[in-house]
Amino acid sequence: MSEPVALGYRSAMNATRPVGEQLRDWRQRRRLTQLDLAGMADISTRHVSFIETGRSLPSRAMLLRLADRLDVPLRERNQLMTAAGLAPMYAQRSLDDPALHEAHAAIQLVLHGHEPYPALAIDRHWNLLAANRAIERMLVGIPADLLQPPINVLRLSLHPQGLAPLIVNQAQWRAHLLHRLRHQADATGDPVLSELHDELAAYPCADADEVEPPTTLSVAVPLRLRSADGGEHAYISTTTVFGTPLDVTLAELAIEAFFPADAATAQALRALQAAEAEAAN
Secondary structure: OOHHHHHHHHHHHHHHOOHHHHHHHHHHHOOOOHHHHHHHHOOOHHHHHHHHHOOOOOOHHHHHHHHHHOOOOHHHHHHHHHHOOOOOOOEOOOOOOHHHHHHHHHHHHHHHHOOOOOEEEEOOOOEEEEEOHHHHHHOOOOOHHHHOOOOEHHHHHHOOOOOHHHEOOHHHHHHHHHHHHHHHHHHHOOHHHHHHHHHHHOOOOOOOOOOOOOOOOOOOOOEEEEOOOOOEEEEEEEEEEOOOOOEHHHHOOEEEEEEEOOHHHHHHHHHHHHHHHHHHO
């Protein structure tokens, strides 16, 4: 089943499930009791129980309050609304929609402003939405089939024919990505992320069982890549998200920016950018 069909099928299945069942699933995923949720939402435990068992149908205001306390993603909040017989609240537009023009411009500004260091924008399934030139340089020599849209950046990173052979600390970086992906899958209940995790975990990695923790001098798990000149570039990464999104696409979008983890990497990347600029002139 293709991903768009699978996503649509899952959404349809959730929409047909009673809203109380869906709220109960989210509460259990957050490891909360009915008493916990009742206290967070300032309602009685009896009310929570009635909603979850279907004896009471929540109003739009109550549903939004519970979804907020449970940190339900916007896409799934729409599914809760539909299941409760209410109209979805949050629009979902493509990034090239005129309504998202300012947001799209902000993304491009961040990506290009981060050069000469790598940065990219991804959706909730880690599919590439946009990237700067520094990312393009990293992908030189990658087989064309791995670069066919939609490009999944985690698959590209850990695939044996992708970046994996160039990652000096492959086992450590792999463990970091799999842990992050597993946490995201557990938090969202998204089967696409679970399937992606299982796929990536099955990729070969010689030292997968001997992952060494970062040194006491490290501030983050680094990405250490062999460079084209035979040297090594070291990066640390940050994630940026929109602070107050009211659109599903923006809520699910993240910008991954890589910063040099040492002076040698920073100098090499600046020199590479200067050389490209001189060649272009």
